[in-house]
Amino acid sequence: MESISETRSNIKRLGKTLGLICRIAMIVFILLAAFSFVLAGISVLLPDTMSSFKSYFEQNTIFQLLKAAAGLKSMDQRYVSAIGAMVTAIIFAVLALYLGSFRKLLMEMVSSEKPFTQDLARTIRRKSYTLLLMLVYNPVVALLTFLIAMLFSYFVEYGAHIQEKADQTSRIQEEMIVSFAEITENKSGQTGKHVRRVAEYTRILATALGLDRETVENLRLASTMHDIGKLMIPGEILEKPGKLTEEEYRTIKTHTTYGGKLLQNVEGDVIALARTVALEHHERPDGRGYPEGKTEISLAGRIVAVADVYDALTSKRSYKEAWEEDRAYQEIVNGAGTQFDSEVVEAFKNAYGEISRIREMYRD
Ligand SMILES: [Fe+2]
Ligand SMILES: [Fe+2]
Structure with a gap:
């Protein structure tokens, strides 16, 4: 990149x-x-x-x-x-x-x-x-x-x-990424438009943070693969209604490292970024995230973390109802500095109008 x-x-x-x-x-x-x-x-x-x-x-x-x-x-x-x-x-x-x-x-x-x-x-x-x-x-x-x-x-x-030649390579990368994202979406039991909304929220946040156009576009594409590691998680666990056991939750958490592994041998700027995102989108600045619990998280990881959680909160899942918009907004804002990066949360607040519009536009 x-x-x-x-x-x-x-x-x-x-x-x-x-x-x-x-x-x-x-x-x-x-x-x-x-x-x-x-x-x-x-x-x-x-x-x-x-x-x-x-x-x-x-x-x-x-x-x-x-x-x-x-x-x-x-x-x-x-x-x-x-x-x-x-x-x-x-x-x-x-x-x-x-x-x-x-x-x-x-x-x-x-x-x-x-x-x-x-x-x-x-x-x-x-x-x-x-x-x-x-x-x-x-x-x-x-x-x-x-x-x-x-x-x-x-x-x-x-x-x-x-x-x-470079344009051709990035076209191939993009086609591959879209197929990957579609496969993950079908497998992971998440509702239909999660990947698309996370990608759009990522784009909005990255733009609000002042990143240049090319980086924003790469990050948007890369974010579509954040849960690609879920391909390796048994369907019964992903689709299980109700609360997960300790063991099952541990298994789910491995989708981050699996994602990193899946993408590690593929070449390309966007794929390299996707790998970082797959590995880091559940890390937290306070070190209580997974898989590593690290506090030095890449900007890409910090952005997708906010995009992913906001969408998870406002969507219905097999184990929970969709939260009200205001409650989800407050949850993100309250997480600044602990669960989420303060700078990204600031961008989230500033660009909330657009985020809210996208949520309406791509309802499940
Ligand atoms: Fe995830
Ligand atoms: Fe996700």
Whole structure:
């Protein structure tokens, strides 16, 4: 989970740096265009001062070409310089425009959910041909920048390829997760929409806690597997009406460790998160939870704990009636700092309107 958002922020940083370089280069080209434009004027109006700009004209391919052509027709030196400088000014202006549009592309890329696309790679390649205009000014610089831009376009294309693969993997993960959740739901004897409501409460709580969109979505998916370990618990115990014996209760508690085991050999960010949730959704900050009784609980575990208990309280189970909404709300609030994490309970209070709406929407 973290590696993806890290990569994304690295891309953003890289994009921003490249954008800054583009902006600086754009300003340089605008200045060069203005300078060339002024030189064109000087060539005609003040031909005597032209010797100070000798080096500018000497390394200017356009000027050299023009001079060679003009020599054949014995054209006035002043006009050759002026035309040379004017054409150069236009080329610099075009390059400045190119950099401006390239920078815009970069900024779009940085702010996009999917920074790399085949389309973008093609656009960069197409635009890069503009850089060849510089050939007439300085062939080495022209070829070098053209090559860099081309390489960048292939880098983007490669990124797009990797991104497609990653999307495919997460689609497969998601399909698998939904099937897992459905199987658990059928087996665990809990009423129909428990998994869906817990997932929605998890999403609401995670959002209220200020987590980013991607993390919220991963956590929502992961939460659907919190009780997956119940697949390993005998149906008679799960569906038993009335009070459980001490022994039966101990057996039920093992659904957390079974869940962790079931998910431990499956790869993927969401599955790794699901494993943590399966292991920790019955832990309590006061250390009186299970299976380990630990007090250092991951945020994912702390969030799903609140979502799960709130839904269990407000739902009818084989051994109990559904609680009134206000009573369930109070129970969660009273558990802050002991059964539940205080920060998550705070988020629960703040987002209660939405939680209550979801409960109404997905009634059993
Ligand atoms: Fe559970
Ligand atoms: Fe549950």
